[in-house]
Amino acid sequence: xxxxxxxxxLVYTGISALLLFWHAxxxxxxxxxxxxxxxxxxxxxxxxxVLTVRVALLPIFLRQLRSQRAMQRIAPELKALQAKxxxxxxxxxxxxxxxxxxxxxxxxxxxxxxxxxxxxxxGLLHVLRxxxxxxxxxxxxxxxxxxxxxxxxASHAVLLGAPIASTFHTGTVTTKLVTGVLIAAMVVTTxxxxxxxxxxxxxxxxxxxxxxxxxxxxxxxxxLLTSGVIFPLGVVLYWTTQNLFALGQQAxxxxxxxxSAPVAAVxxxxxxxxxxxxxxxxxxxxxx
Numbered sequence: 038x039x040x041x042x043x044x045x046x047l048v049y050t051g052i053s054a055l056l057l058f059w060h061a062x063x064x065x066x067x068x069x070x071x072x073x074x075x076x077x078x079x080x081x082x083x084x085x086x087v088l089t090v091r092v093a094l095l096p097i098f099l100r101q102l103r104s105q106r107a108m109q110r111i112a113p114e115l116k117a118l119q120a121k122x123x124x125x126x127x128x129x130x131x132x133x134x135x136x137x138x139x140x141x142x143x144x145x146x147x148x149x150x151x152x153x154x155x156x157x158x159x160g161l162l163h164v165l166r167x168x169x170x171x172x173x174x175x176x177x178x179x180x181x182x183x184x185x186x187x188x189x190x191a192s193h194a195v196l197l198g199a200p201i202a203s204t205f206h207t208g209t210v211t212t213k214l215v216t217g218v219l220i221a222a223m224v225v226t227t228x229x230x231x232x233x234x235x236x237x238x239x240x241x242x243x244x245x246x247x248x249x250x251x252x253x254x255x256x257x258x259x260x261l262l263t264s265g266v267i268f269p270l271g272v273v274l275y276w277t278t279q280n281l282f283a284l285g286q287q288a289x290x291x292x293x294x295x296x297s298a299p300v301a302a303v304x305x306x307x308x309x310x311x312x313x314x315x316x317x318x319x320x321x322x323x324x325x
Contacts (some may be wrong), residue, residue, distance in 0.1 A: 046181075048160040052086070053181040056164070059085040060191075079194035079201060083271050087278045090157055091286065097153060098286065107142040158275075165271040168192040168202040201271035212270065219273040220265035226280030228258040233287050 060082035070077050114136060122129040137143065164181065170192040172178055178188040194201050199208060199215035208216060231254050265273055 045156070045160070045163075048156050049163055050181045052157065052160040052164050053183060055086050055089055056082050057182065057187060059089070060187075074198035075196050076190075076194040079191055080196050080274070083201070083274055084278050086161070087275055087282060090154070091279065091282050094153060095286075104143055107140060111136060111140050111142060158272075161275055162268065162272050165202055165269040168269075168271075170200075170202070196270060196274065199270055201274070202269050204269055205266045208270075216265075216270050216273060219270065219277055220262065223265055223273055223277045223280065224258045224261050226277055226284065227261060228254070230280050230283045230287065231257065233284065 060078050063081040063085075064078040067077055067081075115133065118129060118132050118136065122132060167177075167180065168188065168191050172188075172192075175185065178185055183191075192200075192202055197211070197215045199212040203212050203216075205213055205216040205220065235250055235254060261276075268276075
């Protein structure tokens with residue numbers, strides 16, 4: 038448990054460092070601008086925290102895409118194996134493992150980006166929840182590399198008049214309105230991101246996999262309607278920004294050619310050859 042706590046403490050410190058870095062950058066660029074009831078340096082700090090994380094994970098997403106394409110290519114072989122070894126799970130498992138090893142495919146490759154983003158999301162959730170103006174302990178305010186001044190500014194930072202550390206169910210009418218709009222955007226963009234990924238991969242052939250796809254497509258976005266209510270506004274902003282980036286990233290990645298796909302052979306030009314005619318020429322003597 039101590040190892041896990043130490044690991045998460047590093048995540049909290051890393052998230053804080055990135056957020057403080059981008060806040061400092063935008064604070065210098067904008068000169069501490071405060072317009073439309075928004076502290077833009079803190080808001081843009083969260084947005085660029087998303088961009089930093091997504092760019093850092095781009096190689097993992099490329100591997101995920103290659104894994105998905107590889108799974109699509111071997112789908113007919115998998116289906117044939119399932120039909121051949123129907124009822125013999127042990128043999129089927131061995132044959133599928135051999136196929137994965139031969140084709141250098143990992144069936145779990147598509148889950149890597151999701152697993153890597155979980156501690157980042159949990160870290161941001163913890164850090165933004167920690168930015169509570171009611172915390173008075175100096176030791177608590179200066180956790181994870183924060184100064185007292187930074188904590189004071191961040192805990193009172195607002196987006197369109199709504200504190201980024203507040204939640205829907207504990208905020209004012211303005212907070213509920215701003216958070217509600219962002220929650221709706223979060224739900225819609227989550228649905229679109231999941232739908233785009235499934236449309237590109239194609240419908241699953243296995244009934245159980247199709248059920249899982251339907252659950253992911255509808256249950257996850259709808260679950261955010263309830264969980265989004267308890268998220269701080271900054272977390273909802275993070276999630277929505279991440280989904281918008283993911284939509285653009287998926288559109289770009291899926292337009293990239295698959296380097297491992299078989300290239301159609303170019304047909305060589307066929308030179309017409311004169312074929313001797315079996316018919317005798319006019320005036321020629323017939324062969325005996």
